[in-house]
Amino acid sequence: MSSENKEKQSERLSFWEKLYLPEIARGLGITFKQMFKPSFTRQYPEERWEPTGSYRGRPVLVMEESGERCVACGLCSRVCPALAIEVQAAETEKEKERYPIKFEINMIRCIYCAYCEEVCPEEAIVMSKDYDIIFTDPQEAVLGKEKLLVPIEKLQDRLEFLRQYK
């Protein structure tokens, strides 16, 4: 069986193809041509890429004029497959009655699945466009409320996207 295959294969190759060298020369020609084509590289830190609304970057909390939207229901923390979110609720005088006194996302754990965004009844946690998320020690990677709260104006693209496709 295998010898049959072998014969067929060698029948298919012409003498020049069996010699390797002409084909290798052809390959070299192709790669040589590539050398003079413009490169695709983006000079990253200087030349940044601007994602669209569908991009799932770092999850952030939406902040309106009256404060954060979150009502500390804890659903996001519950659904998070990576157990990255910790919410502690407290009471407030405002009409929505509850707010998170502590809201932490551990960015080392987060897998950017956007489940938290999907489950949130208030559209209070959404994915942002931040993608260069860098830490020098694990403690720094646990983002508290002061880093998570982002003014609503900056999140318009994502909110628009959610309105359309969610």
Next chain:
Amino acid sequence: MNTANITWMLAETGIKAFVIVNIILVMASAEVWLERKVCAWIQKRNGPNRVGPFGLLQPFADVVKLFMKEDIIPAAASKNFHRLAPLLSLMMAVAVYAVIPYANYVDVMGHRVYLGIAPNLNIGLLYILAMTTLGVYGITLAGWSSNNKYSLLGGLRSSAQMISYELSMGMALIGVVLVSGTLCLNGVIDKQVGWFWHWNVFCQPIAFIIFTVASFAETNRAPFDLPEAEPELVGGFNTEYSGMKFGMFFLAEYANMATASCFIAILFFGGWQLPFPQEMLGLKDGSVQLALAQFSSFFIKMLLFIFFFIWVRWTVPRFRYDQLMSLGWKILLPLSILNALFTAIAIIVFKL
């Protein structure tokens, strides 16, 4: 020979050796840069461009990085051999440069200084073959002493491959030696004097092809880089090496590539001969200008071959092990023997 003569000789050799070893090491870093750049261009990228102008300092940054790394010797390794192996590879790679002629000679203060440490050694060719063969010990020892099955496989492959290709390499060289009638490298170059069609590549084209293919195998470069085949052998023989010991293998590989390029340039492309009769420049034998012209000619040829090595690496996929062996034993070896035979017959028949 009187004392003054011996002192002069020692000083001359010492200075030449110092300069050449340093040039080799800098050349190796330049090759690393070139390799990364060419690879990037072929893949439509930019390559290193952050460290220094055009990323030229990248290899030096790499070396600094390697120096800073922890040097790990596996607990189960054979420690002394593990230490010896990279040294051996690098030493053999550098030792070859002793016989390579870079230009003819210059007359300095009444002395005739040949450019090269010992370019007139009458067994230069044999010496190079011997040294490149010894280089395999470094790799084999590295594979064996690491006490790691993948490293061992890499080392074994390397020795099998080198032994198979050494044969056809030597056989291909016989043709060249027959044509030039000497084993001395300067002698081989002298035979190729005059216009460029006197170069050996035109009277020994088959030997040239065989030799080039075999030197790819000898230097462990793609498409024959089986000893370090990443997907199958993790990293091959250097899996268990870290820090500057790994760096030494790396340097040795690039030094070997430069050797192979020099060697091809000398044997088949006239070494330091200019592509036209040197009388046309109107320069005196032994003058510095002529030596410079010869050196540039040699250097350009060598650079072109280094470029060729890199270019092939990023074009041709790796051979399978059985393909490698059948190519070596069933095609290259018979072909090189036939080539030697026909050359010998032609020399007798045509009284060359």
